[in-house]
Amino acid sequence: MGELKDKSKGLANEAAGNVKQAAGKATDDRETYAEGKAQEREGEVQQAKGKVKGAMGDSI
Known part of the structure; x- marks a missing residue:
């Protein structure tokens, strides 16, 4: 869920x-x-952070 939040804030x-x-x-x-x-x-x-979270399964 953090992935989408970071990506949307970034956008x-x-x-x-x-x-x-x-x-x-x-x-x-x-x-x-x-x-x-x-x-x-x-x-x-922020978008990059979201992409990393997505790749790592929100474990960071």
Whole structure:
């Protein structure tokens, strides 16, 4: 079950990060863009964590 939770949180963070990046780019706000980039990376890590849990049977 942890696999799906991590993957879904990861997808949500990636999506939110992409929105922040687009907003930062559109308004020329480097801080918002950077926050979006960091949030997108966080989402990618969460998804990877979910994939590892899935491969290991949620034993981690």
